[in-house]
Amino acid sequence: MYLIEMNLIPRLKAGSLIVALTTHADHKAIIPDLIAELALRGPVTVLDGGNCFPAYRIAQLIRRQSLQVDAISKRIFVRRAFTCYQTVHLLESTPALSHPHVILNLLSTFQDEQVKHNEADRLLTICISQIERLRLAAPVAITLEPVILAEKEFLLKRICARADEIFTLHSDARPREKQLSLFQGL
Amino acid sequence: MDEVKGWLFDVYDHPEGGIVLWVITDTGERLRLRMEFPITFYVAGDFKMLRAAWIFLKGKAQLTRSKRRDLFLGERDVMQVTLANDLKIIRELQVQFPFLDYYDVDIPITLRFIAHTNVHLLGRCRITLAQPRVGNREWIQSIEPLDSAWQLSPEPIPLHVMEITPNVDPAFGTPNRLKIKVEQGEYILNMEPLRPFLISLQADFRRFDPDLILTDHGDAWLFPKLTEWCKETGLHVDISRDKEREIQTKQAGSYFVYGQTIHRGAQSHLFGRWHIDRRNAMMFNEYGLEGVLEQARVTGIGAQEMARKSPGAGITAMQMVTALRTGVMIPLHKQQAEGRKTLASLVRADKGGLIYQPIVGLHRDVAQIDFTSMYPSIMVRHNISPEVTDREQAEPGLIPQTLKPLLEKRMQLKELISTLDERDCQMKLMKERSAALKWLLVVCFGYLGYKNARFGQIESHEMVTAISRELMLQAKEVAEDMGFVVLHMYVDSLFVQKDGLKEKQDFESLLKAITEQTKIPIMMEGVYRWVCFPPSRRDARIAVPNRYFGVLNNGDVKYRGIEARRRDIPLWVKKIQLEVLSCMAKARSLDEVPKYLPKINEMLNQAKRDLRNGHVPLEELVIIQSLSRIVEGYTSPSPAACAAMQLQATGREVAAGQFMRFVFVRGEERVRVWELGVDSRTTDVKRYCTMLDRAVSGLVSGFEKVEVV
Numbered sequence: 063m064y065l066i067e068m069n070l071i072p073r074l075k076a077g078s079l080i081v082a083l084t085t086h087a088d089h090k091a092i093i094p095d096l097i098a099e100l101a102l103r104g105p106v107t108v109l110d111g112g113n114c115f116p117a118y119r120i121a122q123l124i125r126r127q128s129l130q131v132d133a134i135s136k137r138i139f140v141r142r143a144f145t146c147y148q149t150v151h152l153l154e155s156t157p158a159l160s161h162p163h164v165i166l167n168l169l170s171t172f173q174d175e176q177v178k179h180n181e182a183d184r185l186l187t188i189c190i191s192q193i194e195r196l197r198l199a200a201p202v203a204i205t206l207e208p209v210i211l212a213e214k215e216f217l218l219k220r221i222c223a224r225a226d227e228i229f230t231l232h233s234d235a236r237p238r239e240k241q242l243s244l245f246q247g248l
Numbered sequence: 249m250d251e252v253k254g255w256l257f258d259v260y261d262h263p264e265g266g267i268v269l270w271v272i273t274d275t276g277e278r279l280r281l282r283m284e285f286p287i288t289f290y291v292a293g294d295f296k297m298l299r300a301a302w303i304f305l306k307g308k309a310q311l312t313r314s315k316r317r318d319l320f321l322g323e324r325d326v327m328q329v330t331l332a333n334d335l336k337i338i339r340e341l342q343v344q345f346p347f348l349d350y351y352d353v354d355i356p357i358t359l360r361f362i363a364h365t366n367v368h369l370l371g372r373c374r375i376t377l378a379q380p381r382v383g384n385r386e387w388i389q390s391i392e393p394l395d396s397a398w399q400l401s402p403e404p405i406p407l408h409v410m411e412i413t414p415n416v417d418p419a420f421g422t423p424n425r426l427k428i429k430v431e432q433g434e435y436i437l438n439m440e441p442l443r444p445f446l447i448s449l450q451a452d453f454r455r456f457d458p459d460l461i462l463t464d465h466g467d468a469w470l471f472p473k474l475t476e477w478c479k480e481t482g483l484h485v486d487i488s489r490d491k492e493r494e495i496q497t498k499q500a501g502s503y504f505v506y507g508q509t510i511h512r513g514a515q516s517h518l519f520g521r522w523h524i525d526r527r528n529a530m531m532f533n534e535y536g537l538e539g540v541l542e543q544a545r546v547t548g549i550g551a552q553e554m555a556r557k558s559p560g561a562g563i564t565a566m567q568m569v570t571a572l573r574t575g576v577m578i579p580l581h582k583q584q585a586e587g588r589k590t591l592a593s594l595v596r597a598d599k600g601g602l603i604y605q606p607i608v609g610l611h612r613d614v615a616q617i618d619f620t621s622m623y624p625s626i627m628v629r630h631n632i633s634p635e636v637t638d639r640e641q642a643e644p645g646l647i648p649q650t651l652k653p654l655l656e657k658r659m660q661l662k663e664l665i666s667t668l669d670e671r672d673c674q675m676k677l678m679k680e681r682s683a684a685l686k687w688l689l690v691v692c693f694g695y696l697g698y699k700n701a702r703f704g705q706i707e708s709h710e711m712v713t714a715i716s717r718e719l720m721l722q723a724k725e726v727a728e729d730m731g732f733v734v735l736h737m738y739v740d741s742l743f744v745q746k747d748g749l750k751e752k753q754d755f756e757s758l759l760k761a762i763t764e765q766t767k768i769p770i771m772m773e774g775v776y777r778w779v780c781f782p783p784s785r786r787d788a789r790i791a792v793p794n795r796y797f798g799v800l801n802n803g804d805v806k807y808r809g810i811e812a813r814r815r816d817i818p819l820w821v822k823k824i825q826l827e828v829l830s831c832m833a834k835a836r837s838l839d840e841v842p843k844y845l846p847k848i849n850e851m852l853n854q855a856k857r858d859l860r861n862g863h864v865p866l867e868e869l870v871i872i873q874s875l876s877r878i879v880e881g882y883t884s885p886s887p888a889a890c891a892a893m894q895l896q897a898t899g900r901e902v903a904a905g906q907f908m909r910f911v912f913v914r915g916e917e918r919v920r921v922w923e924l925g926v927d928s929r930t931t932d933v934k935r936y937c938t939m940l941d942r943a944v945s946g947l948v949s950g951f952e953k954v955e956v957v
Contacts (some may be wrong), residue, residue, distance in 0.1 A: 101591075117595050138591035142706070145581070152585035184346055213313030217391075 069207050071099055073227060074162050074201035079193065081225035082205045088232050089167070089207055096203070097164060098123035098181065101138045105161040110142040112148045112207070122146070146171040146185050150170025153192035158199040165204045173210050186217055190224055205231075250377040250386075252279065253394065255405040256367055257459065258520060258550060259358045261285075265333025267357055268490065269388065270520045271375065272405060278457065280490060280520060281375065283388040285361065287335060290316055290326040290577050293348035298327050301345045305329060308337055316351070316577045319635050319646060319661075319703055320584045326351070326577070343496070351577035359565055362548040364570035368397040370405045370545045397546045398653045400660050405541070410458035418469040419923050426470075430456045443481055449474075450485045457489075459553075460522045462537070462558075467525040471495055471516035489520030500903065504672030511874070511905030515556055522552040529555040531687060538677045546654060546685070559687040563650075563695050567703050578702055583633075586706045597710045601739030602717040604724070606781035606791040610950050611735055612838045614745045615755045616942040617762070619719070621658060622740035623687075623693035624651050626715045634705035645820045646703055651692055658685040659769075683897040696799065716740065719766045726761050736781060738794045741773065751775065751801070774800040778838035780950050782810075797947065799833040811943040820868035824855045825943040832947065841951050852944050856937050862928050867935060870909050870922050878904045887912070891921040898924065912936065 073080055084092060094116045100106040101124060108115060120138065125131045141156070143149040149171050156163070168189070172182045196202050204225075208216050222228055254273035255683075259484040262268050267285045272278055274695055291301055303604070305311055310330040318324050331337060338353050358369065366437040367373045372394035378387040395402055410430050414423030426437045441446045444894040463470055471487065475495060487495055498515040513528045524540065526532050527879050532540065532555060544551040547562035548569055554562060571578050589597065619625070626632065633645020644652070695701045697709030716739070724734050727744050752772050762770045777863060779798030784790045795809030807813065807829065810824045829846050858864050873888035879902060882889040891910035892902040902908075909922035912932040920926045 115594075117591055120591060121595060130594060135591040135595070139588050140591060140594050141586050141588050143585045144706075147581040147583045148585040148699075151583040155585070180379070181346070 070203065070229060070231075071103075072095060074100075075201060076160070076200055077197055078201045078226050079197050079224060080201070081201045081222055081228045082203060082231045083228065084205055084207060084231040086207055089205060090116065092231050093164075093205060094119040094123055095103075097138065098127070100162055100164070101134050102127060105137040105139065105159075107139045107156065107159065107161065107163045108141075108166060109152055109156060110140060110166045111152075112170035113142060113144060114167055114170075115140055115142065143171060146174065146177055146182065146217060150185050150188050150192075153189050153196070154194065155185065156192070157165050158196050162200055163196050163202045165202065167207055168204050168221065169206055169209060171216075172217055173214060175211070179213065182214060182217060183220075186220060189219065191226070252375050254279075254373065254375075255403075256369055256371055256373050256523070257405065259361050259369070260519060260550075261335075261357045267361060268519075269391075269467060270489070271373070272407075272459070276406070278459070278489065278520070279386070281283050281377070281386050281388050283391070284332075285364075286310075286330050286332050287356070288328060288330045289338065289353045290314075290328055290351040291345075291348050292318075292324045292326045292351070293345075294752065297348055299347055301341060301348060302327060303714070304344060305337070308334075317575055318351070318579065319571070319576050320582075320705075324577075328775055330610065331801065350580040352572075353580050354372070355568055355572070355578060356549070356565070358550055359568050360572065363569045365391050365393070367391055367393045368545060369548060369550065370402075370541060371395050371397060372403060379871050398657050400657065400664065407459045408457060409460045409462060410456055411462045412450075412466065412470065413464045414470065418465050423469075428452065430458070432456075442477055443483065446474075446477060446481060446483045446485055452481070453486050458521065458846075460524065460537075461518070464527050465525065466481070466523055467516050467528040468500070468514045471523065472497065474756070476944070487521075488518040493519035497831070511903050511907075512556075517552055520630075522550070523554055524555045530558055532683075534687065535680045535683040538680035539687075542681040542684040543688065546657070547688070554701065559691045560695050560698065562688050562771060564648045564701065565648065566654070570646055571703070574646065574649070577647060582700075582704065584703050584705070595717075597707075597714065599710075599717070600713055602720040602737060603739070603793045604720075604734065604737035605793060606736035606743070606796065608781055608783045608789070608791040610778055610780050610838060611743075611745060611776075612751045612778045613742050614735060614776045614779045615752075615758075616741055616743050616776065616779075617750070617755065617759060617770050618721075618741040618773045619766075620662075620771050621655055621689045621771045622716055622719075622768060623712055624655050624689045626712050626719070627693070627696070628655055629767060630711075630715055631713055632708050632715075634703060634708050637705065637708050637711060647692075647696065647708070651689070654685060654692075658682060658689060661685065719768060722760045722765050723770065726765050727758060730758055730761065732758060736791075736793075736796070743779065743796075774802075774804075774806065776800055776806075777836075778841070780947075782946055797829060799835075805829045805833050810883045810946060812938075816871055816873050816938070817943070818862050818869045818871050820855075820859070821939050821943050824851070824940055825947065827851060828944050828947055832951075845948060845951060848948060852940065855940060859931075859936060860933055866911065866926055866928055866931070869911050869931060871911070872907050872909050874907050875904050877900065878902075887919045890919045894919075894921040894924060898923050 070080060070082065097106060097108060099118050121131065121135060124134050128134055141152055143152040149168070172186065193202055204221060206218055206221060209215050252271065252273050254271045256269065257272050258270040260268055263284060267283050269281045269283060270278065271281060278339050291298065302311055308839055312328040313326045314326055315323050316326050342350060345487055352775070362368055374392050374866060375388055375666055376390045378389040385825070408431065410428065415425040416423045424439050426439060428435055428437055437445065437448055444810045450944065474485060474487060474541045496517040498517070500514040505549050509928060515528065516523055524532070529540070534900055540551055540555045543559070543562050544554045545563045549557065549562060549565050568578055625800035628648045628651050631642060631645055631648050633647035636645040661678060665682060668678065693712055696704050696712065698704050699704050720737055723742055724737060727742065732744040732746045735745055744758065752775055755775070757770060759770050759772060775798065776798040779796055781791050782795050784792050792809060797805065797807035797810055799805055810825065811817045812825045829853060831844050831851065835844055873886070875888050875892055878887055879892045879896060885893065887910060888908040891908040895902050910919040911926045912918065912935045913926065913930040914932050915930065920930070
């Protein structure tokens with residue numbers, strides 16, 4: 063259904079760093095597929111930097127493809143960070159395991175207007191070094207949404223400069239057929 | 249050696265080091281006192297880097313090596329830094345050594361003072377003055393508390409209050425008169441010509457010497473203008489009581505929190521005197537001045553700041569004081585992220601409060617029972633705090649230690665209020681104080697999961713809701729075992745019914761049984777003669793949680809989730825909806841309500857006729873909506889965005905989070921921003937009538953099907 067399946071998953075190999083650029087709406091549509099697909103293949107660690115981990119949607123997608131929902135959902139490991147300081151700690155304390163890591167919306171917490179540019183830059187440097195550590199053992203995919211504050215655009219460029227491949231993800235543009243209402247007048 | 253007794257009014261730092269204290273003495277004097285007050289903070293991290301920081305600070309501060317407790321990491325080796333003055337070093341150190349962990353560096357001075365001396369703001373204290381005395385610039389040798397912030401009825405601080413109100417809202421026009429109200433009476437002060445006005449105002453400030461200046465539009469208009477006019481004319485007005493300090497202005501700004509963009513207006517703070525702008529004080533309408541003072545008393549945040557801050561800031565302050573007192577270091581930035589969970593465990597853990605969908609329709613003789621301060625009670629009783637979540641039989645954690653006295657005080661106040669007569673002069677003040685404490689308790693749970701909370705932890709947050717769901721299920725089982733039907737459950741309240749039970753006392757055995765089972769007190773909110781859970785507009789078979797209206801046994805109406813509770817509904821619609829509800833409340837029983845439907849129909853038609861004939865004041869048609877983003881961020885502008893564009897077109901600044909006031913009008917314009925003036929002939933009558941129809945039909949639709957017996 064989405065471009066993601068044909069493009070992104072085969073490229074997730076040990077040592078690779080993939081960056082996926084997406085809008086907020088497309089992120090919601092595409093990322094559950096990616097995580098569910100990876101979980102069907104084996105364990106996956108999700109590091110959520112944007113408070114956007116779609117738990118219920120992923121569970122639904124797994125259920126569509128397997129009867130072992132419980133076993134597969136135990137293969138998805140999640141940790142969330144809500145500030146950029148927590149994002150740094152999250153990456154620092156994540157062990158480098160051999161299964162894929164998906165980092166959701168890495169720059170979301172860096173957009174906090176209280177965090178000055180220098181500080182954001184310093185923290186991102188730590189994050190990048192930790193991502194480099196993780197990618198030695200397993201593929202790493204990072205999703206990024208557009209930066210709201212123009213003056214923090216450089217953060218996005220810094221991440222992209224480290225990537226092996228950069229994808230612009232968008233959901234299938236075909237308009238969906240409108241389902242007829244079951245109830246009169248609605 | 250001189251000794252004074254009085255109330256602590258204000259505390260702030262002095263640019264040359266130490267602190268300034270303002271005290272209202274028993275003899276009515278307003279004393280400005282100074283006190284030596286060294287500041288201590290801690291630095292931890294890589295040993296080599298700490299060594300370099302030590303060398304950097306040598307000679308500038310007193311340095312010691314020590315061990316201190318981090319709530320999340322336990323004991324840490326730290327460098328203890330004590331500064332007598334020149335707090336700029338803290339900033340320099342952070343810039344020079346950004347990779348070190350800093351603790352206790354951004355604690356407001358009032359909180360340090362309270363933790364150190366146990367004297368609380370607005371509280372009684374005894375002060376010993378050092379010799380020699382020089383005029384009014386006296387130094388404090390020692391200070392001790394004479395009461396506690398947790399005292400139920402503290403001796404009230406005797407304040408001189410001055411209220412200043414301009415004759416016109418500055419957003420609509422240029423005010424030319426000020427209404428000034430003091431204890432002695434009220435009078436009008438002309439603002440033109442400027443020089444005599446400023447001279448008169450200065451004379452009034454000297455004569456009445458107010459402790460508190462309560463204004464409308466003082467933050468963004470009066471005080472910035474006064475400063476400007478003083479510069480223009482070369483005259484001086486003692487706005488702050490401290491002659492060494494100017495007004496402190498804080499710029500307006502917008503921030504994003506809990507999915508909402510909030511706009512905070514500019515602020516004007518005074519020294520040695522408070523200024524509260526009623527129009528810019530966050531919860532002033534909710535709990536008034538008495539509530540603000542109560543929050544200042546228990547949180548330690550100065551009254552003029554507390555009036556403008558959210559209750560969450562109050563909870564953070566209280567946690568900081570507890571941490572300072574118990575030797576827990578307060579991190580500059582909390583770093584701990586969530587622990588590792590599987591998808592399955594996340595889905596199980598990350599839930600909110602329990603909601604049991606209401607049974608759609610009308611119900612008679614229903615009791616609503618609520619757990620009292622359920623979440624804070626759980627946090628205290630089950631010892632929920634980040635450092636003890638994984639430990640059984642642990643000592644009370646930092647969060648329960650902070651909340652316990654607050655919870656007890658609120659319970660005691662509630663009990664006291666229940667014994668007072670409605671006409672008692674203390675009633676209003678007690679209710680305001682109780683509401684202020686309630687708001688602190690309401691937000692304390694949310695702060696456990698808030699991203700910037702220093703002592704928050706998502707696992708603790710989840711644990712509170714998990715326990716609450718369990719307790720609600722226990723309450724439901726107890727009720728059902730006793731033969732009650734549970735109609736609806738919403739987070740901490742239950743709607744129950746049993747044939748033949750109509751009065752409050754009939755439900756006492758149930759309350760007792762639930763309290764015994766859950767160990768959390770549950771109280772009777774009221775017994776409804778009838779209550780209606782209306783269906784969803786999209787699907788009549790589905791109910792909407794926490795949307796109901798009904799009439800209590802004493803004739804009062806209670807409603808949640810309907811138009812009358814919403815901010816974005818015009819006053820006219822709300823008023824008519826409440827009039828209709830009051831009309832329905834006249835029925836002595838549910839069966840009698842349909843008899844009132846023809847009257848309600850007539851009320852509705854009359855209201856529409858009044859609107860069409862232009863008899864409805866335009867103010868009642870104003871809609872208030874906030875801008876969720878900057879105007880340029882809208883692809884298809886909402887009515888609020890259209891209003892913002894109109895304001896921008898006149899050259900006014902509009903920020904995200906700001907509230908827009910507008911009226912729906914006919915024609916291409918669709919909305920007209922209120923500040924620019926609205927022609928009553930252009931009002932979109934049809935749109936307002938649709939809103940009214942929707943509001944009233946939501947109330948009466950259930951009754952149209954009821955057969956009158």
